[in-house]
Amino acid sequence: MSESNKAANTVAAAAVARYRNNFLKEVEERVEDGDMVKMCMQCGVCAGSCPLGPHWEHSPQKIFMMIRAGKRDEVLSSDSMWMCTSCYNCIVRCPRQLPITHIMHGLAHYANRLGMVPKGQPTRDIAKLFWDNLLKTGRVNELKFSLAMYFKDGFVQGIKNALAMQGIGLSLMKAKRLSPMEIIGGHKCKDQSGIQKMIAKAREIEDRRRGALA
Numbered sequence: 001m002s003e004s005n006k007a008a009n010t011v012a013a014a015a016v017a018r019y020r021n022n023f024l025k026e027v028e029e030r031v032e033d034g035d036m037v038k039m040c041m042q043c044g045v046c047a048g049s050c051p052l053g054p055h056w057e058h059s060p061q062k063i064f065m066m067i068r069a070g071k072r073d074e075v076l077s078s079d080s081m082w083m084c085t086s087c088y089n090c091i092v093r094c095p096r097q098l099p100i101t102h103i104m105h106g107l108a109h110y111a112n113r114l115g116m117v118p119k120g121q122p123t124r125d126i127a128k129l130f131w132d133n134l135l136k137t138g139r140v141n142e143l144k145f146s147l148a149m150y151f152k153d154g155f156v157q158g159i160k161n162a163l164a165m166q167g168i169g170l171s172l173m174k175a176k177r178l179s180p181m182e183i184i185g186g187h188k189c190k191d192q193s194g195i196q197k198m199i200a201k202a203r204e205i206e207d208r209r210r211g212a213l214a
């Protein structure tokens with residue numbers, strides 16, 4: 001088992017023990033802006049305003065109702081909050097001014113920390129590839145990120161993806177937006193150890209704030 005999986009299991013076990021039968025409290029304490037969920041009056045405006053609503057298994061309105069009903073596994077293993085495109089339609093229309101977008105992303109982030117995201121969820125996979133790429137040097141290496149995307153489903157699929165996208169790749173190279181030399185290092189921020197320390201500190205603060213270390 002990887003270190004990140006072990007950490008996810010530890011956090012999940014602690015959360016289950018501490019918040020048994022009180023998922024709303026868990027969300028209030030551990031999810032970004034989760035303390036606002038109780039303000040929802042189930043009017044349905046967000047569900048009707050979300051441009052992707054018909055493609056969601058559960059609308060934001062329904063997710064808030066499920067949180068209050070204690071449907072922990074159904075919410076956290078849902079694909080729905082990963083569909084949010086941050087268009088902010090819901091926030092500007094909610095009569096109770098709930099920060100719905102932030103809560104959707106907060107729930108997705110929390111589910112990821114607990115290792116409850118459905119396998120192969122594409123938004124999560126892309127976000128992870130982007131973050132892992134960025135974390136190494138403090139800057140995104142476009143070439144390595146593109147290759148990681150193409151080959152995430154295996155070598156054969158990677159070749160097919162690369163061939164399908166070769167026109168765009170060549171155009172990016174001509175416009176100097178993509179360099180083949182990035183494969184042997186690429187640009188990076190100057191203070192590498194400083195970046196790693198900054199990220200470690202940010203994680204520690206976030207863990208303390210969310211009670212994961214409590």
Ligand code: SF4
Binds near residue numbers: 040045060098100
């Ligand atoms: S618009 Fe606001 S109050 Fe209405 S259901 Fe959505 S979150 Fe709840």
Ligand code: SF4
Binds near residue numbers: 051084
């Ligand atoms: S911000 Fe997200 S949840 Fe809100 S309307 Fe847009 S896609 Fe839907």
